[in-house]
Every structure is written in C-alpha cells, then in structure tokens.
Amino acid sequence: MSHPNPKHAILHGLNEAQRQAVSSDAATVAILAGPGSGKTHTLVSRVVWMIDHVGYRPEDVVVATFTVKAAREMKQRIGKTLGNGRESKIILGTFHSIARRYLAAYGRHVGLNQKFGIADEADSRAIIDRICKKLQLSVGDPRAARAWISKKKARGAETSKSADEKARKAPGLQDLETCYREYQNHLEKSNLLDYDDLLVRCVELLRQLPSCVSNIQTVLIDEYQDTNGVQYDLMKLFAQRRQRITIVGDPDQSIYGWRSAEIRNLWKLLREYRATVEISLEENYRSSQSILDLSLLVIQQDTKRYKKALKPVHNKGSRPVLRRLKNASAEADWIVSEIKRVTMMSGSMLTHDDVAVLLRSAALSRHIESALGKAGIPYRMVGGSKFYDRVEIKTIVNYLRVIYQPENNDALARVMNVPQRGIGDVTINKLMEEAETASLSVWAVLSKHCRGDRTATTKIMKHAEQKISGGLLRPLTDIRKRIGEASGPNGTPFGLVQMIEQLLTALDFQNHLQKVYADDHEQRWANVQEFVSLATDFARDMDRTGDDSLPEIEGLEQTKDDGVLARFLSNVSLASDAQTGDNNQESTPLVTISTIHAAKGLEWPVVFVPAVYNGSIPHMRAEDGDEERRLLYVAMTRAQSLLYLSYPLFSFNGSGERNELSPFVTPVSSSFLNKGPCLDRPVMGEIARILRRKLPPEDSIFKSLPAMFSPEDNLFPVDPEEPPQDAAGKFTRGEGRPTNDAPRAKRPRLHGPSSGPDNGEEHPWKRDYATTMEQSSAFTVNSLPVFVSAAAHQVAITAATTAAVAVQKAEQAKRLSSKRLADQRSIMWFVKSNSSSTRPAGSGRPTPNITGLPAPNRPNTTLPTQIQASVHRGESSLSRPAISPELTGHKLGAGKLMSRPSVPDVNKTPKGKQYACFSSSPPGPSAAEDGEEPPEPTEPAACLHMPTVTFPQGVGGGFRRPAGLGMGRIAPMERLRKPFKPLTMNKP
DNA sequence: GGGTGCAGCCTTTTT
C-alpha cells in the first residue's frame, strides 16, 4: 500500500485520517467530518495538495461552498498555504456565485441575455405577491408559494416520486402552477434570474456546452450535507470530464433541509461513483469532553441517524450549564453577568471576542442586544437583518439596478417615489400593468411619456411628471451615458464609486434622509457612506485581482465585458452580508451574536445558547424536528470550553405564557449544571489548556477584580419560580445571600435525579467542580490565601479522581472494544438501509423507489453485496444483521434513551487497540491487512487508479461508541501533543 | 382619486 510521505509539508501536522483524506489519489473521496475535526483544514490542505503535489493548475480546480463566509475563509486559508496569490485563480465560491460566473461568461449559448440581473428573495416575493393579487390566486401566503416554487426548482434532475406526490397533494396546486408560470414569465421579461435559476440555468449550460468545463480537473465540495438536487447535478457536471470529486460533510450538521438540502445526496454520490473512498475524521480538536458528551447525548436522540464517533482530544472541562431564568430580559441580563464573570475571572485571558450568543432566530436578539448595550459591552450581530437590507441601502441598490437594467420594473417601482415625487402605490401599480399590456418596460413607458412620444394611459399628475423626468429619468440616463462613453477608447472608466456619488448628488440623498428620518438620519447617512466605502473596496479588489474571470478555453468565446456594476450588483445579491472587513483592524473585542445557521463552521471558547424552549428550538413552524435537533447540536458543538444553555420560564409578550424546556434538552437536563461553574483556578486552567492560552497568574487576576464583584453565578435565582426570600428560607442557613449557598445544601438538581444515569458511571459527573462551592465563601477579594489553598486542594481532588476514572474507563473500554468491528458499517450501508426512514412517516415501509433505482439495488434491510465490494470491506459485518436497537444507544450512564449494549463480542480484535475507544480512525498502515482483496472498481475511474488506501474499519464506522464515557484516557499531555492546530475563530 | 400618516399585525433559518 502506498503511504504518502508524511514529510511532505502540507501533510505535516495532520493526523492520520486527515493525511489520508488530503493525499488520497482516489478519484472520488467522501470525507465525513464531525464538528471540530479539522474539516476546513483538511479540505484546504487537499486543495493545496492537488495543486502543489498532483500538479493541477489552480484554474482547473473548483471549490464550492454554501455560504459566502465559508468561501471567503476558504480562499483566505488556501491563499495562505498556497502563496503567490494563486488562490485567486481557483474557481472558488458559493455554488451560486460560481454558477453566476459561468452564466455571465457563457450564458448566451443557452439563450440567456448577458445582462441578466439577480432577483433576491424580496424581489421574488414582491413579484409573486403581485401575481397572486392580480390573478386572484388562492395560494395562501405568497411566501409559501415562493418556497414551493423554489423547492420545485431545487430538486434537480432526479425527481423523486414521493416528492412529486407530495407536491401534487398541495392545496391549490393549479394556482401554484399558474403562479409559477407567471412568475417565471415575469423574471424572463425583466431579464432576472432568481437564486434557484442561477443553478438551474447553469446546469442547462453545462449540459449543452460541456466544453466550458473541459478544463476542470477536480471538484471539491464543502458542507456536502447541504447540497440540494440541482447542486448535486452541478457538482457532477463540473466534474463531468474527469470525474474527480472530493466532498466533505457531516450528516449531523445538516441544517438546510428547508432549503431542499438532500442528505440522500451522500448516498447518490456513493452509488454513482463506486470507487469512492470514505474517510472519517473523528477526533474533535475543538471542545472539552464534557461539551462533546452532552452534544452527543442530544444528537443521539435521533435514532435514525448515521452514528459517528466524536473523540475528544481535550480534557473533560467543566460541565455545560442549563439555566432557567424568569423571562427573556432576565435571561439576557444573566448572560451579560456571566460574560463579565468569565472575562474577569480569566484575567482577560478570555475577551469579548471569545464569546458568542447563538440564536435559533435573529428576532431573539433584541433583549440580548439591549442588555449588552446597557452593560456597555460591544457586540456584532451576524445574520438576521443585514446591512444590505436597510432601506437606505436598498434604495441605492435599486437605483443601481435600474441604471444597469432599465427594464427591471421591480427595482424601478421601488425607487420611483423615493425621494417623494408625488407618485403613490396606486399609480405605480397601474404603470406596471400598463407596461405589461403594452409590452414595454415601465422605464420605456415613462420616458416615452415624458418625451411626448407616447402618452401613458395611466394618469400622471403634472408635478409628478416633472419630478420623474428631471429627478429620475434624466440623472439615470446621464449616468448610463457616462458608463457607455467610458468603455470607449478614449475615456477613463467611469468608476463604480463615482457612479454612486453622482447618483447620491443627483438625488440629494442626504437631504432626503434628513427629511424622512428625522431622528436617525445621521446613522442612515453613515450607512450610506459605509456602502460607498464597500463599493470602493470592491472596485479596488476587482482591479487588483481581476477576480471572477474564468480560464480561457480554446475555441470557446467568453463574454468578457460584464462591467464593474454588474459584478457589484451580483455581489450584493449573493452576499449574505456586507463584508465589513476593513474597519475591523484588531479593534475592540466584540461579543458575537449570531443565528445558529450563520455560526456553522465557527467556534468560540464561550458559547451561550439562549431560548432553548419548545417553540424556539424546535421552532414552532419547523417541519422537521430532527433538523431542529441537529441545529441545537450544531450550536452546542461551537463551544470550546464553556457552554451555556438557558431559557426564560415565561414568555414576555402577552400574559406570561409558560415556556417548556426544549424536548431535546429535557431528557439530558440532569447532566447540566444548573448555574454557571465556579471559575476557580483549576477550571480556568483547563480552559487555558483547551485554548492553548496562558492563564495569567492568580494574584494579577485578583487585583483586577472590581470591588463588589461576584465571583459566583449567584445574581439570579436558580429557580426563578421561587421568590428569593423563600429560597433563602429553604436552602440556606440564614446567610444574607440565598443563592450563594443553595448548592451547598445539596439541593436536588433542577430536574431531579430520575432521568439521570442508570449505573455506576455516574460518579465522574459528581466529581466535577460543578456546583460544589467548598471554596466559595473563601473566594472573595479579602481572603485570597484561602482561595489559593482551596484551589490547590481542588486540583488534588480532581487529579485523583481523574486518574481513578481513567483506569476504570480504560478497562471498560477494553472489554467493549471488540464489539466495534462487528457493528461498524459504511455510510453507504447506512444511507441505503435508512433512506426509507428519512421521511418521518416512511420508516418501516419499504422505500417507494428512491430515485428510480432498479429494484435489486433498492435499499433493503439486508446488506446489498455490491456495496460491500465497492466501499466497505469488513467481511464480518456482511454476515451480521443491521445495528440492533440496543446497540445504537451504546452509552453508559446515559439517559433513558440509551440502553446497555447486549450484543456478544466478536472474535476480531481491533488492530489499533491502543485507541481505547470505539473508533477506527486513524486506522494506520494496518488498514489493508485484513486479508481482503481491494474491491474491483465497478466503474473505472477516469483517472489514476483504484485507491490503495481505504478505511476498512473506519469507513464511516457504523455505530460508534459515543465519545464521552468510557473513552480510553490518554494522559492530557499526550493528547495535547496531538498534531493539528485547532481552528481559530473566523472573524468576519 | 390619490397620497400620507398612524395603529396594529407578525416575525425561522440563507443563497
């Protein structure tokens, strides 16, 4: 077997599995990467490997991501490793932006007007809105109609029958289809593509003109679990010439189902590319063991899930917190108090930059923003309301769109009366209708009318007409003229920024803002200026890197002159948010507030997940409960060392309705602390180790603590339902501050012990620093010496406990470890046997022909043999039945959901016994030594040769023992010596 | 008839 030379620079510092993933010469590689396993790092390294080692030209490599942020980070990191600015030649971006580039360059080959614009969600909704109103369609909510249309487009080539059936049952189908037709019609007339069209039309292009991607050597897809049908088709088409694909993904982090993401795409890939090598990255370099344990307990509630291991590399750390607060504003105040406590007690080892508050929905940020504001803690909000969504910015963008595309009626309609020109909605709508019946654009109707060429049937008042003519038509025409002139040979190009500035002057925009937004016009004008500076950056970057151009392909002509305006506009439409990169120069540390969706792929030392109540997560309107659970899992696994969940007991609005704890948390609530951990020296020490930072000396921390500072999380009652006085009476011995002493009284945990662990594995939990406040009374500013000794004492206790537990666990692990081989499965197997149950109602029934497979290949509960031949080589698993239900929750000391394993051992002992955990990675050189022949490729790869290295044990690994308990304890130092640097937080 | 201003509604997640 070939073993890449580990001395190759790019492989340095990778663990074994990562190294395999990076250097595999298989044509298709599927990397299953749990949270914090170095996914991005691996993908980045593989790209660099492909270019530097294999020798592909950067411009022949496609890297697709899902978010702009991910694309940006990827580019940056590849650039850092690759050097020479070569990364800018890679075709790298979101699916949408890559599609746009191809359409801009070659779209005319599929009959696309080269000057197309992009309709964002608001545009689409407005169009659908109007159509529904005009035709009196009964589609209910226009949003729903939009979603329906989007889903229809996103499905891609292989229409699954069940989806079709479901769609057919949708109420008002007739009307929906009419709406769809009309909508598409309208887009075409306005020369607009919506987000889905970008992908759909690009698929069309690559099918009809395969030569435009004939140069592509290899395609890499990040966050593969989020691909939808069209994106899958796109991926295949990009790779159509040489069939080399690398995907990275984690089914557990699939949180875009609502955007038609198809987990089954994983299965599709493995089926269509038989020689695919699966590699699992299981070591988690991010989070403390406690955080991983709990996260796994949450995700494992999904019994249909493909089970993966998550092996902690770090020490146990302090237990995550589940806090109940009275209401949302108390919750926000508590978060602020914890942020203060954590930063203070760490002696500024942790700053505001290290803290994130992750929300199910952006609307939840209100209380938190105001609490942070009150406390004077600076923050940034990611996701939610975007910069480009601000009215004043939208107005300018719409003006630019009209300049670019006069036929864009929707954009024109929105600016026609801004600043006020005496034209109201009614008139505007009439103009739209008139334009449509006359087959003219609104722009044409207006300009003809003003010139006197054609009188509009819509009545336009005289003063309005003047304003339209002089304040709208003329200035925009002027700007357009200047753009035209500049592209002539003699003129210097009319820059984007000049264009915007001329526009602002012509509109007297600042004055307009002052008039309309009396109280906050300054802020709004500042936003406009920010917009100008963004445009400046954009223009400069475009000059510098000549971004976006696709490689020349012989015999194919590209359309080259999509000017700076076109690119800027598409950038605005496709960017989830403005890149406020430049004004972020190492300035004040900021707390991050973000939606969970927007936080994917990122990490922070301290993470708060507020509002974990039923209705928020899972969200009231969510259709897929499993996806909501995965969302919580994603949120939890962002945390490196401190994780806080919380929820308000009473909802704020209205009559104090009671919130229930999220059902995802309820079963495991007893595993949480019920208030913030004591942040004493040992706890802080562990945090420092996980983060690889240096903890300031104790006395310097203490010196910086303000007077009256409370070192405990005791400002809010642990049980908000009991008035503090009561609590004092019940739980304290008459001291002034009740909550401070509550834990000492060994008060029962929040949810009682009933749901607790059911066997002797319980004690490691108890031994945590937890709520035991032995040293709490001493932990004040005046009694520093006591604190020190208490801390030292704690260290001793902890060390002893840890050692004892480690031995015990290692033994346990040894006893159980032989089972793993028996039950592991390749993901291929998993997806096949489970695809029937991916639909909530469908479990148990035979799958209704997924994607039209020939019958013999249909998923079945017995293992189809050819899968084994192609991907997975564990013979032993062939003869075994599917994972028995008892095994799936193979977790000791877990909640009720799990039960003890009861399957007999298998005679095979894993080779890598030194890894006393139930996982196979890194499999090491023993991989191919199990005596089985490598599988014959059922489909010759278009290149190279069969992979010489696979992961016979690993291959996704079937069910795995949960990471948390029973892990063989590698001594902490040993763990820390593990290669690979943890990911660092991405600062947008 | 049409434009403007105010009160009360709902608010998932993203390209």
Added chain:
DNA sequence: GGCTGCACCC
C-alpha cells in the same frame, strides 16, 4: 422592527 389596513387630508 416591517408590512397591511384604515382614516384623514389635498
């Protein structure tokens, strides 16, 4: 905080 519906004014 944004959008719709409604009442009031030009």
